[in-house]
Amino acid sequence: MKIRAFLTAPFSPLKGxxxxxxxxxxxxxxxxxDLTELFLTSCKKYAQKFKVYLATCLYREESNLCMAVxxxxxELLGVQRATHINLRWIDEIEPYDDIEIIxxxxxxxxxxxxxxxxxxxxxxxxxxxxxxxxxxxxxLPMVDFNEDRIFFGARSAAAAxxxxxxxxxxxxxxxxxxxxxxxxxxxxxxxxxxxEQTVEFDWEDASISRRALMDALLGxxxxxxxxxxxxx
Amino acid sequence: xxxxxxxSAFLASVKVTQKKIKKAVEALGIQPSSNMGFTDRRAVRVxxxxxxxxxxxxxxxxxxxxxxxxxxxxKSGAQLVVFPExxxxxxxxxxxxxxxxxxxxxxxxxxxxxxxxEIVSDALIDYFYEVYSTLFSELxxxxxxxxxxxxxxxxxDNSLHSRxxxxxxxxxxxxxxxxxxxxxxxxxxxxxxxxxxQVIETPFGNMSxxxxxxxxxxxxxxxxxxxxxxxxxxxxxxxGSPDKFRSMGTIAARAYECSLYCIRSAxxxxxxxxxxxxxxxxIYGPYLSxxxxxxxxxxxxxxxxxxxxxxxxxxxxxxxxxDSYNSQSNDSLSAQYGEIxxxxxxxxxxxxx
Numbered sequence: 001m002k003i004r005a006f007l008t009a010p011f012s013p014l015k016g017x018x019x020x021x022x023x024x025x026x027x028x029x030x031x032x033x034d035l036t037e038l039f040l041t042s043c044k045k046y047a048q049k050f051k052v053y054l055a056t057c058l059y060r061e062e063s064n065l066c067m068a069v070x071x072x073x074x075e076l077l078g079v080q081r082a083t084h085i086n087l088r089w090i091d092e093i094e095p096y097d098d099i100e101i102i103x104x105x106x107x108x109x110x111x112x113x114x115x116x117x118x119x120x121x122x123x124x125x126x127x128x129x130x131x132x133x134x135x136x137x138x139x140l141p142m143v144d145f146n147e148d149r150i151f152f153g154a155r156s157a158a159a160a161x162x163x164x165x166x167x168x169x170x171x172x173x174x175x176x177x178x179x180x181x182x183x184x185x186x187x188x189x190x191x192x193x194x195x196e197q198t199v200e201f202d203w204e205d206a207s208i209s210r211r212a213l214m215d216a217l218l219g220x221x222x223x224x225x226x227x228x229x230x231x232x
Numbered sequence: 233x234x235x236x237x238x239x240s241a242f243l244a245s246v247k248v249t250q251k252k253i254k255k256a257v258e259a260l261g262i263q264p265s266s267n268m269g270f271t272d273r274r275a276v277r278v279x280x281x282x283x284x285x286x287x288x289x290x291x292x293x294x295x296x297x298x299x300x301x302x303x304x305x306x307k308s309g310a311q312l313v314v315f316p317e318x319x320x321x322x323x324x325x326x327x328x329x330x331x332x333x334x335x336x337x338x339x340x341x342x343x344x345x346x347x348x349x350e351i352v353s354d355a356l357i358d359y360f361y362e363v364y365s366t367l368f369s370e371l372x373x374x375x376x377x378x379x380x381x382x383x384x385x386x387x388x389d390n391s392l393h394s395r396x397x398x399x400x401x402x403x404x405x406x407x408x409x410x411x412x413x414x415x416x417x418x419x420x421x422x423x424x425x426x427x428x429x430q431v432i433e434t435p436f437g438n439m440s441x442x443x444x445x446x447x448x449x450x451x452x453x454x455x456x457x458x459x460x461x462x463x464x465x466x467x468x469x470x471x472g473s474p475d476k477f478r479s480m481g482t483i484a485a486r487a488y489e490c491s492l493y494c495i496r497s498a499x500x501x502x503x504x505x506x507x508x509x510x511x512x513x514x515i516y517g518p519y520l521s522x523x524x525x526x527x528x529x530x531x532x533x534x535x536x537x538x539x540x541x542x543x544x545x546x547x548x549x550x551x552x553x554x555d556s557y558n559s560q561s562n563d564s565l566s567a568q569y570g571e572i573x574x575x576x577x578x579x580x581x582x583x584x585x
Contacts, residue, residue, distance in 0.1 A: 083565050087556035097564040118558035120450040120489050121569040128572050148519050148526055149557070156485040160450060185475050217449065217572075221425045222412050224573040226455045231563070231570030 001107050001203060003133070005166060007173035008196035010057055011042060014050040016198070020106055022050065024057040025168040026139055031059035044074040053077075053106055055135040057168070058114060063094040067111040067137055069102045078102030080111035084119050086139075099125055107132030107203055112165075114138055117153040121230070123161050124217075127210060133164040133203040140169045147192075150174070155187050162210040164203050167192075175199035178206050236329055237355040243328035244359045248291055253366040256295045262374040265306045268401050271435040273462070273547040278495050279305030279313045280530075282513035283382075284538030285501030287325040294323055295367060301540050302371050302379065308542035311436050312378040315368075316497040316513075317394070317411075317444045317469035320360040320384020323367075324504055327356060338506040345505050346417035353385050353421075360384050365397065365405070373403030378434060380465035382497060383411060383443050391424045396441045396467050398432060407432040411443040412452050431459045437547045439463040447482040447496075450489050457490040462547040464492055469499035474510040474534070484527035487516040489558070493529075493545050500536045510536070515543045521553040 005021040006014055014022060024043075031039045036059050047054040047070040054070040064081040071077050081096030099122065102109045110131035116122045117136045126134065136154050154167035158176040165176045172192035179187035190199045217223060223230065267277065281301045288294040305313040324330065333352055340348040353360070361384055368381035383396040394411035410426030411418075429452055431438050440456035442464055447453075456464060466483060479496065487494045498511035512534045519527035532539040 083562050084558075084560045087554070087559055090560065095560070095562050095565075097562065098568075099565070115557045115560075118489070118555075119562075120454070121566055124450075124572075125565065125569050128569075144557075151480060151526065152485055152488045152519065153557075156481060156489070159481040160448070160485070179475070179477060179481060185477050187477065187481065216413060217451070220412060220451075221427045222429060223451055225428060226451075227570045227573045229455050229458050229570075230451065230573060231567040 001132070002200065003106055003203065004198065004200045006196065006198055007166065007168060011046055012196060014052065019050070019052050019198070021053045021055065022046070023055045023135055023166050023168055023173070025173055026057040026137060026170045028170060030065065030139055031057070033060045033062065036061050040068065040076070043068070043070055044076070047072055048074040053104055055109070055111065055166070058137050058139055060093075063092070064096055065089075065093050065113055067113050067135070069104065069109060069111065071104070077104055080113055082113035082116055083122055084115050086115050099129065101126065101129045101131045110134045112136035112157070117157055117167075120157070120160060123157045127161050127163060127214065131163070132207075133166070136165055136167045138167070138169045140171070142171070145169065145171050150192055159187055162206050162213050164201050164206055166199065173197055175201060177201065178209060180209075181205060234351065234355070236332055237352065240327050240329040240333065241355045241359060244326070244356065247328060248323070248326055248359065248363055250362060250366045252291060253295065253363065254370055256292050257299070257367070257370040257374055260296070260299055260374070262299070264374065264376040267306060267309055267311050267377050268435065271311065273437045276436045276463070276545045276547060277309040277311050277542065278463070278515065278545060279308060279310035279540050279542040280495045280497045280513040280515055280532070281305070281313060281315050282498045282500060282511070282532040282539040282541070283316050283319065283322070284536070285322065285499060285503065285509070288323075291326055294326060298322070298367060299371060301538065302375055304540040305542060306375050306377060308540070309544075310377060310542055312380065312434075312439070312465065312495070314380040314465040314495045314497045315382035315467065316499040317383045317467040318499060319382030319467070320364040321353075321504070323360065323363040324356070327359065334504055337504050340505070346420050349417070349505060350421040357385055357387060361386055368397070368399050369403040369405065372399035372401060376401040378406070380441055380467065382467040392422050393424060393426070394418065394443055396443050396465075398441060398465070407441070409441040409443070411446060413445045413449060415445055429455050429459065431456060431461045437462045439465055441465045441467065443467045444469065447486055450486055453486040453490040453492060457492050462493060462550060463545070464494045466494050466496045468496055468511065469509060470511040471503065471507055471509055479512070479514050479516070479531075480526050483514070484516040484519070487527050488518050491518050491550050493517045493547070493550070498532070500538070510534070513539065513541055515541060517545070518550065518553065518555065520555050521549045
């Protein structure tokens with residue numbers, strides 16, 4: 001399935017044609033609870049107006065940190081709440097205990113909410129639940145914004161799980177894939193940039209190697225022995 | 233079995249014996265180090281070997297060369313030295329009829345190389361193990377340090393394993409670890425992946441050993457970390473094309489995800505099958521606790537030559553420098569992930585009649 005996505009600041013007008021997905025980068029802060037209803041209504045209208053699937057930036061809903069996907073008709077197709085919290089926010093936000101793969105005609109999408117991208121077991125759960133690609137949104141303050149944060153998060157997750165990841169922060173957006181699918185071995189099909197950008201990919205290009213990875217994990221002689229440890 | 237290989241294996245067992253190895257090590261006149269005299273988990277000295285494959289003219293040359301790496305590590309204060317994956321094969325060039333074996337392996341078409349290698353390692357497996365185990369045991373004892381000797385192939389219970397051994401300062405085999413995720417070629421050779429991950433207690437801290445493609449999976453590192461390991465002695469011999477991002481995307485990422493120090497050895501030069509090994513050794517840690525960028529504490533040059541790199545590690549820092557981005561845990565979610573492995577896994581698909 002071919003995806004043509006526009007990665008942009010929230011509610012920027014979509015110029016050009018042929019897009020089937022828009023991903024909102026984060027603003028300077030997470031959408032606060034008192035603006036959530038208005039934010040979601042605006043997202044719905046945006047998706048309807050431009051007739052695209054829309055993956056939102058981070059927003060608060062009660063005590064959870066969330067992302068959502070809307071259909072071109074404005075339907076809310078799914079919400080993912082953060083399963084792990086940055087320790088700086090641990091007093092304000094509660095972790096959620098489940099992951100939801102959102103089925104769309106574009107493919108099955110997993111939304112990696114904020115620091116979930118740094119937790120390998122979350123991404124593993126997503127691929128074992130057969131997600132086709134991941135949209136990751138991170139709130140990184142400028143002081144923490146550096147290439148290692150992207151390299152050891154989204155880039156590592158794409159390589160380790162052999163999957164495409166659309167990655168956004170307040171200051172950047174990128175398209176990351178298994179490194180072997182890039183000519184320079186970097187894993188970046190679109191390098192992080194602060195500007196809005198268009199990215200295109202076909203998530204099926206990584207499907208076979210991901211299947212092989214999952215078979216290797218399930219066929220491993222050791223991992224089932226450590227089930228109790230992997231549960232930690 | 234091929235007659236020339238049978239002869240070669242027999243002659244090798246006569247030419248290279250434990251006694252000759254011990255004598256050759258003794259002749260080096262190694263003075264025992266005092267590196268293990270003081271141990272503190274806040275100041276652990278480790279070395280990673282970037283081993284350059286060579287064709288040795290004699291057993292003496294081979295032992296001299298391997299000892300040069302150990303000696304350099306010892307001079308830098310190393311308490312633990314880590315050698316690469318496939319170190320057992322490093323003595324191949326000492327085998328009688330080596331030129332014949334080499335041309336056979338080099339001449340094999342790509343799809344038959346694994347099979348040709350299997351035949352050779354089948355014939356020489358006992359020789360490789362004897363040379364490897366005797367030499368590293370003697371060197372560990374002579375220098376009075378720990379040596380994670382990299383891996384060699386062993387047969388056990390009618391199955392092939394790629395196994396790494398740890399020798400202690402008394403020269404004893406302290407522990408071993410089987411490769412958990414054999415490569416495609418190794419699976420074709422009938423290799424079985426390891427069933428468990430050992431955490432080894434040493435005077436300087438707890439460590440585990442992992443091998444080869446194991447660094448593509450975060451799980452073994454996490455298991456080691458949650459079982460108390462501070463350090464992974466990782467034996468690699470990467471045979472793919474040059475990849476400047478590889479270490480960052482594998483071993484350095486594992487160090488960050490699992491809050492561990494990883495000592496990654498490497499093998500360079502030309503493999504007996506003709507493949508060029510493009511790799512470099514490195515020492516990595518969770519990047520917030522490292523002074524260098526990208527989690528790199530030390531890295532050997534990518535010049536295709538042999539090197540030893542060393543570093544002093546502070547295991548306490550692993551606990552002290554929590555990263556707020558990846559330190560929170562979610563037991564309920566982890567339980568779901570553990571459930572994936574809650575099944576009677578059959579290692580290889582069996583055909584139904």
